[in-house]
Amino acid sequence: xxxxKAVGFTPALADSRWVKGLLIATALAFLLLFLVLPLVSVxxxxxxxxxxxxxxxxxxxxxxxxxxxxxxxAAIAVPMNLLFGxxxxxxxxxxxxxGKDVLITLIDLPFSVSPVISGLIYVLxxxxxxxxxxxxxxxxxxxxxxxPGLVLATVFVTFxxxxxxxxxxxxxxxxxxxEAALVLGASGWQTFWRVTLPNIKWGLLYGVLLCxxxxxxxxxxxxxxxxxxxxxxxxxPLHVEILYNEYNLVAAFAVASVLAMLALVTLVVKSVLxxxxxxxxxxxxx
Amino acid sequence: MAIQVSGITKQFGTFRxxxxxxxxxxxxxxxALLGPSGSGKxxxxxIMAGLEFADSGSLLLNGEExxxxxxxxxxxxxVFQHYALFRHxxxxxxxxxxxxxxxxxxxxxxxxxxxxVMELLELVQLAHFADRYPAQLSGGQRQRxxxxxxxxxxxxxxxxxxxxxxxxxxxxxxxxxWLRKLHEDIHITSVFVTHDQEEALELADRVxxxxxxxxxxxGSPAEVYDRPASAFVYEFLGQVxxxxxxxxxxxxxxxxxxxxxxxxxxxxxxxxxxxxxxxxGLSPSAGGPGRVSGIHVVGxxxxxxIDLAGLPLEAEMxxxxxxxxxxxxxxxxxxxxxxxRVFPQP
Numbered sequence: 165x166x167x168x169k170a171v172g173f174t175p176a177l178a179d180s181r182w183v184k185g186l187l188i189a190t191a192l193a194f195l196l197l198f199l200v201l202p203l204v205s206v207x208x209x210x211x212x213x214x215x216x217x218x219x220x221x222x223x224x225x226x227x228x229x230x231x232x233x234x235x236x237x238a239a240i241a242v243p244m245n246l247l248f249g250x251x252x253x254x255x256x257x258x259x260x261x262x263g264k265d266v267l268i269t270l271i272d273l274p275f276s277v278s279p280v281i282s283g284l285i286y287v288l289x290x291x292x293x294x295x296x297x298x299x300x301x302x303x304x305x306x307x308x309x310x311x312p313g314l315v316l317a318t319v320f321v322t323f324x325x326x327x328x329x330x331x332x333x334x335x336x337x338x339x340x341x342x343e344a345a346l347v348l349g350a351s352g353w354q355t356f357w358r359v360t361l362p363n364i365k366w367g368l369l370y371g372v373l374l375c376x377x378x379x380x381x382x383x384x385x386x387x388x389x390x391x392x393x394x395x396x397x398x399x400x401p402l403h404v405e406i407l408y409n410e411y412n413l414v415a416a417f418a419v420a421s422v423l424a425m426l427a428l429v430t431l432v433v434k435s436v437l438x439x440x441x442x443x444x445x446x447x448x449x450x
Numbered sequence: 451m452a453i454q455v456s457g458i459t460k461q462f463g464t465f466r467x468x469x470x471x472x473x474x475x476x477x478x479x480x481x482a483l484l485g486p487s488g489s490g491k492x493x494x495x496x497i498m499a500g501l502e503f504a505d506s507g508s509l510l511l512n513g514e515e516x517x518x519x520x521x522x523x524x525x526x527x528x529v530f531q532h533y534a535l536f537r538h539x540x541x542x543x544x545x546x547x548x549x550x551x552x553x554x555x556x557x558x559x560x561x562x563x564x565x566x567v568m569e570l571l572e573l574v575q576l577a578h579f580a581d582r583y584p585a586q587l588s589g590g591q592r593q594r595x596x597x598x599x600x601x602x603x604x605x606x607x608x609x610x611x612x613x614x615x616x617x618x619x620x621x622x623x624x625x626x627x628w629l630r631k632l633h634e635d636i637h638i639t640s641v642f643v644t645h646d647q648e649e650a651l652e653l654a655d656r657v658x659x660x661x662x663x664x665x666x667x668x669g670s671p672a673e674v675y676d677r678p679a680s681a682f683v684y685e686f687l688g689q690v691x692x693x694x695x696x697x698x699x700x701x702x703x704x705x706x707x708x709x710x711x712x713x714x715x716x717x718x719x720x721x722x723x724x725x726x727x728x729x730x731g732l733s734p735s736a737g738g739p740g741r742v743s744g745i746h747v748v749g750x751x752x753x754x755x756i757d758l759a760g761l762p763l764e765a766e767m768x769x770x771x772x773x774x775x776x777x778x779x780x781x782x783x784x785x786x787x788x789x790x791r792v793f794p795q796p
Binding site: 340341343344345346347348350351359362363 | 603
């Protein structure tokens with residue numbers, strides 16, 4: 165008689181409960197140690213002397229100037245990279261041309277170059293003793309140690325975010341829907357607005373959020389071109405550093421907490437959008 | 451509307467996709483472009499639609515030169531193999547798209563658009579699905595939406611690129627019949643691309659057989675099947691037994707002398723003979739030259755593998771006939787050829 169034993173039978177992909185538990189615990193411990201703990205400590209440090217001190221550090225004129233400057237820089241840099249990112253990924257994903265690989269590599273360049281170097285490049289180009297410095301000075305244009313320099317450095321550093329998000333998405337979606345739109349009589353613009361853009365809007369949003377987070381948080385490149393003029397060319401991350409170096413810990417952490425909150429808001433916005441439009445998101449995937 | 455293709459050539463790098471192709475599509479007909487992959491059939495269709503540029507040649511749509519026109523100016527309906535429905539739009543919006551993107555002066559009113567869309571969805575039997583998204587439909591339904599969308603711009607020509615290629619066998623057959631009927635109702639000049647000879651023969655008024663960027667033959671399904679113009683066409687349209695042989699005195703003989711096939715007078719010397727499996731007759735004969743090496747039953751038909759003195763052959767007949775003959779694997783049999791075609795060795 166044939167006896168079937170079910171005891172030794174384990175599905176190929178099911179690990180034992182023990183392994184599963186260990187993996188989950190490791191991941192959680194890691195998250196707690198490296199993400200949650202630092203974040204919490206920022207807020208704890210910021211509120212160490214109570215809410216009054218916290219508030220005072222934020223409404224202090226230099227802090228307000230730093231917050232304003234950060235918002236201005238992001239408000240210029242993000243739309244620029246949005247425009248560039250969409251244009252670049254459109255031409256990379258939808259067309260074949262010579263030098264495409266070079267272009268893709270160039271887009272990745274800011275990721276591989278140290279931000280300090282990218283800041284330095286602008287100083288060498290536009291600084292007083294730089295390549296174009298004398299010309300700019302004679303025209304009365306100041307780029308380095310002024311807002312234009314900050315914007316340039318930020319644009320450079322956050323350059324790949326939107327394009328990197330969109331290129332794989334657009335490549336996967338192919339050209340057929342655009343071709344269908346053209347044959348149906350749509351113009352190039354109509355095709356872009358009505359077919360391409362709706363198909364990439366989630367990827368685009370995600371890219372813009374990441375780009376924005378980085379634009380506000382960028383330190384290295386901005387630090388080189390800023391000149392650290394208090395109340396004038398200090399963005400929030402630079403302001404935090406100055407306060408920290410002055411042992412003004414409460415103020416430093418208070419400003420840092422605002423930056424951290426910007427990141428949290430970004431995350432929340434993304435989650436809410438995903439939750440709100442989840443069904444539509446699923447429907448537009450294959 | 452008639453289409454006149456003359457001398458169209460298209461090169462992709464070193465690959466010649468189309469080599470000076472001439473073709474006339476008659477007004478109101480349903481024409482099939484049939485060929486293996488890489489034969490240039492899809493490229494030709496895309497050039498007609500304006501989705502691909504020809505290197506040289508001319509394309510007349512209703513007598514007017516069209517190669518310099520953009521796709522939107524050509525007013526053709528195009529159906530893609532993978533549907534290419536706008537995934538973020540409902541079925542209704544997909545069908546309405548072509549009307550909504552028209553310039554303000556030519557755009558129908560929204561009530562008119564609604565009426566037209568629902569009319570088209572009725573036509574493709576999908577009126578209930580107007581609010582669905584493409585992802586919520588089956589393949590056959592999506593392709594019908596794609597067809598309704600293409601028809602919504604009132605195209606003068608309908609171009610279909612392997613319209614049933616991505617569907618399973620049963621849906622494919624249904625949709626094929628349905629398209630045939632639709633064509634009979636609305637009589638729009640239509641060109642469809644396929645690599646499936648059965649599909650082309652069943653559906654089309656005329657079939658264009660293509661190979662390596664050239665047209666091998668144009669004719670009605672019966673013409674191309676019964677009187678193939680070349681060895682390629684013969685081989686491509688259905689199953690064949692192929693023998694290398696030498697023709698002398700109007701008879702083609704295989705090298706081992708096992709088969710002799712009557713050949714028409716035009717062929718001489720080394721040649722290739724083709725026999726379709728159902729044109730191969732078998733009869734049980736103890737001393738016969740053939741031996742049954744295998745029998746496969748496929749639905750109502752039987753495929754019989756014969757070993758004719760080392761030459762493998764395949765015969766096809768219905769199962770009843772086979773059981774009447776009483777042939778079994780291992781039996782000896784006589785082989786006679788009812789019909790064959792001999793082409794000179796290329």
